[in-house]
Amino acid sequence: MDNIITLAHGSGGSATLDLIENVFRKYFKNDILSAGDDSARLDIGNAKNIVFTTDSFVVTPVFFKGGNIGKLAVCGTVNDLATSGAIPMYLSCGFIIEEGFSMEELEKIVEAMSVTAAECGVQIVTGDTKVVQKGAADKIFINTSGIGILPEGINIxxxxxxxxxxxxVSGTIGDHGSCILLERENMGFQAEIKSDCAPLAGLVRALLEGGVEVHVLRDPTRGGVATTLNEIAAQSNVTIQINEESLPVKREVQGVCELLGMDPLYMANEGKLLIFVPGKQADMALKILRENRYGENASIIGEVMEGREPKVVLRALSGGLRIMKLLTGDQLPRIC
Amino acid sequence: MDNIITLAHGSGGSATLDLIENVFRKYFKNDILSAGDDSARLDIGNAKNIVFTTDSFVVTPVFFKGGNIGKLAVCGTVNDLATSGAIPMYLSCGFIIEEGFSMEELEKIVEAMSVTAAECGVQIVTGDTKVVQKGAADKIFINTSGIGILPEGINIxxxxxxxxxxxxVSGTIGDHGSCILLERENMGFQAEIKSDCAPLAGLVRALLEGGVEVHVLRDPTRGGVATTLNEIAAQSNVTIQINEESLPVKREVQGVCELLGMDPLYMANEGKLLIFVPGKQADMALKILRENRYGENASIIGEVMEGREPKVVLRALSGGLRIMKLLTGDQLPRIC
Incomplete structure (x- = not known):
């Protein structure tokens, strides 16, 4: 194991998984944590199936096209609850703010949190604020933790x-990662790429209430679609095949990625779902998604193959097959 | 309102309350948040009286006599749950780590979290890790959010x-604040002051199961006993009087405070309770507390007076009365 923490440990890729395995799981041993999903399922008193999750947000820049750290902090945790099938109900928020941060910007961030929470019907019920000296943090970090309730009969x-x-996939991939990249680097060319940052609880409800039998639901954030699919392949012990020609990628995102030698499959998304459904329900699911504001560009991108080798295979445009591994290293730090 | 965030906004004193009132409450309006306690009471499905709270920890130094940021992060949130009368059950943890932080130190921190969680019977069930570049955070920040359940009939x-x-008060005051102060400043004198950092869930259970009718329960952290009593005086619209001669203060803590012109009443505690009980139950409560490891030095320090003027009055050793206000400014940043 490395003897210092590197940016790769925060990438959401293989180094993050190593850190979780070698440090966190070593000490925080319990059956709930071991399930390995993005949220924990709890029994509390009379309530079975309460869902609990947490996420810290350190994105830079704090304001970007399509959102800001506040909107992202609500979407991120709401989406982690929603992808368990739960109805998000309550959020906490913990702010760590650098001395000298603008009160006006803080207010914009808090307002965005409030608007986004209202859109998905969650209440922000408890909070905490810490201020650190100039230079001891980069502007503002936000933690949100969330509680939701899992309706009966759902097992995602x-x-x-x-x-x-x-x-x-519920829409175009790589938008958030490309947007942050463009905001951060002054690359001397014009591209209007907005983050896809959006709360997906409504989209999930539409699928479930529409009667779709959803097996797996995840939001491919850090590490992108390729990394999330690898995690699912490992959890379920299956081979996943995706088709390059089916991947919905915006022309501008494709352009930026080609220029920089990056792959949209590894770029973060903050308003997209990966949905696994039985083959015979795929068209029904697609129809429901496309009727929804956040699912207009939904596409079938692949399938789960026979065989128990946990891997992700891309059928390239050329026809060849390529193994897509977990993200290694850190493609882009502080993406969320 | 100030146009930038200052360290005082993170002090837990009057500037923090202004920020909560003028920014957070302005946008995050709901009845649960408005109750103004350290934790939120929720109804989720069939479960009434679930308690939810969050806290971020930015203490410097990360390791100090009597604990480290990990132990503190578990104690802080467990104590916020316990002081509502709830039984703490589940914690989340969100790490923000500076690139280059030592893996060995991280492991010590995580181990302390695990040991402390086990001591009070809580499980750490979900987590998140972010890594930021060198210089974008000061070593490590930890958020913990917690869920507990409030037994029937408790209204604290x-x-x-x-x-x-x-x-x-359940023991000597000002230990944590004085410890951190000494750790941080090289003041050229020797004093062995340990932080009182401790999980108080057991102490609270002993009181409640012992049949004590507890009206108010709080842990006087940032801003110290004087600030917490002011918050209670305002919430309950009462006058509180405390007696200087009854305050349990360690000789070393008194010494450090005198030398630096600080007041133990405003120094942070991380393992102490303030407990309000009917006069006729005070001796019973004291007896229970003193039988407990974390309550050996419990003392009656004052009482709630007739009259509805929300203020805190100190009867000084000299016999005079002095109004004790909320902490203003920032006595000591990053105390927790």
């Missing part, structure tokens, strides 16, 4: 992928 | 102080 998990499942 | 709140209540 990264462990449920089955041979024959179709894999749907 | 800062709004419940009543004339005639005796006020008990």
């Amino acid at each position: 998990s990264g462990r449920n992928a089955k041979a024959g499942d179709r894999i749907i | 709140s800062g709004r419940n102080a009543k004339a005639g209540d005796r006020i008990i």
Whole structure:
């Protein structure tokens, strides 16, 4: 194991998984944590199936096209609850603010949190603020933790992928990562790429209330679609194949990625779902998604194959097959 | 309102309350948040009386006599749950780590979290890790959010102080603040002051199961006993009087405070309770506290007076009366 923490440990890729395995799981041993999903399922008193999750946000810049750290902090945690199938209900928020940060910007961030929370019907019920000296933090960091309730009969998990499942992505991929990259680097060319940052609880409800039998639901954030699919392949012990020609990628995103030698499959998304459904339900799911504001560009991008080798294979435009690994290293730090 | 964030906004004193009132409450309006206690009471599905709280920890130094940021992060949130009368059950943890932080130190911190969580019977069930570049954070920040369950019939709140209540503190005051101060400044003298950092869930249970009718329960962290009592005086609209001669203060803490012109009443504690009980129950409560490891030095320090003027009055050793206000400014940044 490395003897210092590197940016790669925060990438969401293989170094993050190593850190979780070698440090956090070593000490925080319990069955709930071990399930390995983005949120924990709890029994509390009479309530079975309460869902609990946490996320810290350190994105830079704090304001970007399509959102800011406040909107992102609400979407991120709401989406982690929603992808368990739960109805998000309550959020906490913890601010760590650098001395000298603008009160006006703080107010814009808090307002964005409030608007986004209202859009998805969650209440921000408890909070905390710490201020650190100039130079001891970079502007503002926000933690949100969330509680939701899982309606009866829902069993969605990264462990449920089955041979024959179709894999749907709810829209274009790589928008958030490309947006942050462009905001951060002055690259001397014009591209209007907005972050896809959006709360997906409504989209999930539409699928579930529409009667779709969802096996797996994840939001491919840090590490992108390729990394999230690898995690699912490992959890379910299955081979996943995706088709390059089916991947919805905006022309501008494709352009930026080609220029910089990056792959949209590894770029972060903050308003997209990966959905695994039985083959026979794929068209129904697609129809429901496309009727929804955040699902207009939904596409079937691949399927779960027969065989128990946990890997992700890309069928390239050229026809060849390529193994897509977990993100290694750190493609872009502080993406969320 | 100020146009930038200052360290005082993170002090837990009057500037923090202004920020909460003028920014957070302005946008995050709901009845649960408005109650103004350290934790939120929620109804989720069939479960009534779930308690939820959050806290971020930015203490410097990360390791100090009597604990480290990990132990503190578990104690802080467990104590916020316990002081509502709830039984702490589950914690989340969100790490923000500076690139280059030592893996060995991280492991010590995580181990302390695990040991402390086990001591009070809580499980750490979900987590998140972000890494930021060298210089973008100061070593490590930890957020913990916690869920507990409130047994039936318990109604403890800062709004419940009543004339005639005796006020008990569960041990010596100012230990944590003085410890951090000494650790941080090289002041050229020797004093062995340990932080009092401790999980208080067991102490609270002993009181409640012992049949004590607790009206108010708070842990006087940032801003110290004087600030916490002011918050309670305002919430309950009562006058509180404390007696200087009854305050348990360690000789070393008194010495450090005198030397630096500081007041133990405004120094942070991380393992102490302020307990308001009906006068006739004070001795019973004291007996229970003193039988407990974390309550050996419990003392009655004052009482709630007749009259509805929200203020805190200190009867000084000299016999005179002095108004004790909320902490203003920032006595010591990054105390927790």
